[in-house]
Amino acid sequence: MKNKYIYCIAALSLIIFASCKSKSGKQNAAPPPTPVSVAEVKKADALYYDKYQGQVIALNSVELRSQVAGFITGIFFKEGEVVTKGTPLYEIDRRKFVAAYEQAKANVASANANLVKAQKDVDRYNMLLKNDAVARQTVDQAVAAYATSKSQVQVAQAGLASAATDLSYATIKAPFTGRIGISQVKLGAQVTPGTTLLNTISTGNPIGVDVVINEQDINRFYKLQNHSTDTTFKLQLSDGTLYNKTGKVFAIDRGISGNTGTIKVRIQFNNDKDVLKDGMSCVLQVLNDDSGNRIQIPYKAITEQMGEFFVFVSKDTVAEQRKVTLGPRIQSNVVIMNGLQAGDKIITEGFQRLRDGGKITLGAPPTAGKDGKAAPARK
CATH class of the missing domain: 1.10.287.470 (Helix hairpin bin)
Incomplete structure (x- = not known):
């Protein structure tokens, strides 16, 4: 009877051991390779621009004020029109x-x-x-x-x-050819010398755009003052459209602001169609010095971790995670400044669950099903 119990216990132990061994084997089995899509890294022409908030400014603007006292007896212009130099504008009782x-x-x-x-x-x-x-x-x-x-x-x-x-x-004339604004006085108004503002006149063609830059960019703009091209400066208007005229550096301010460490730069644009108006806001786009034949990859291949950017590079059947330095975005692509070379194969799809050194296989990556879980890849 005692031997019978011993045999039962031994048989039960063998069954439990086999079951544990089976489970352990399943747990230690390596996960299957992840299906991914890859693309070859190539170089392409990349023209990209640094953006500066700007304001349109007339290159020549004058406030008209009387130099003698009296009453306005004549106004000889239409408000908002272009007046030529020497044209009588106002008359004070003569x-x-x-x-x-x-x-x-x-x-x-x-x-x-x-x-x-x-x-x-x-x-x-x-x-x-x-x-x-x-x-x-x-x-x-x-x-x-x-x-x-x-x-x-x-x-x-x-x-x-x-x-x-x-x-x-007693007769106030236009000091130069330009566009005159809305009159600030009416007929019969009394004016005081040097105090009463009559109107403002400003030139419109050419016209300037003022931007404020950091002192670190001063040398860059000094170089552009003498060596700019037709693609160096572009102007984006407030409605998002690009102005179809090119610009050039007109002037760089005399010194740097001690409080902000910035300096003002004025860019000149042709304005023969009178599109740009004094006081308009705009964005000045300046061609980046690093523009040229640069490595570009799809932006969707980038992953971000704690403020750093990475891509997965295909090394035969292994995914290698590599840190990269991003340049500007160009439509759906992004310029890579460091970290990749032409000819590298990057993973563009299916990398969401990959880790550095993970196994991969080329093929259609799993797509999300209705329940939000990844559907199995096709064999």
Whole structure:
């Protein structure tokens, strides 16, 4: 009876051992290779641009203010139109300025008449002095009177010039050819010299775009000032469209801001169609120095881990995870600055569950089913 129990226990132990061994074998079995899709790394032309927020600015803009006091008696332009240099724009009541000018002319005429009389007196007394017919003191007095009359002529002429200037200031003319804005005063308005803003006039072609750059980029823009091409500068308007004219560096500010470490750069654009308006916002695109024949791969092949970027490279039947440095995106591709070489084969699909050194096989990667789980790959 005792031997019977021993045989039963031994048989049961063998069954349990076989079961455990079977389970252990299943657990230690290697997972099947992951089906993936690969693509060969190639070089391609890559033109990409650095972007700077900019603002359209007129290269020449002037605020019109009166230099004499008075009331507006004439406005001779249509608001918003282009006016040519020298065109009368505003007129301030001219009557008192005309009167002052005429009085100044009369003063000049009177001073000239006194000068002529003084000159004749000097000539007459000098002749009499030769014949000892007049005292020397009288001659000296005549010469002094002549000098006084001559200085009075100069004073009168200066007064005439001042009156002529005031009269000219009564008519405000366009200082250059440009577009004039909406008038800030109406007929009959009183203006104060140097204070009352009448209007603003600015040039529109060519026109500038101001951007602010970091001091680290200064040398780059100094080089572009002398060696830019038609593809160096592009302008993106606020509606997302690209402006169809090319630009060039017009000016770089004199110094760097001590508070921000930045400097202003002005880019000039042709604006013959009057598309760009003073004050518009835009984005200046500057051709990147690294543009050229660069390695590009599909952006979907990139994985990110803790701020670093990786791709899986196919090494026969093994996936090798490799760290890469990204450049700018170009449509669906991305430029790789470091980490890959032309000819490498990268995994573009099926890498979501891969680890470095994982087994792979070429084929259609599993697709997600209705339940969200990956469907088995076709054999």
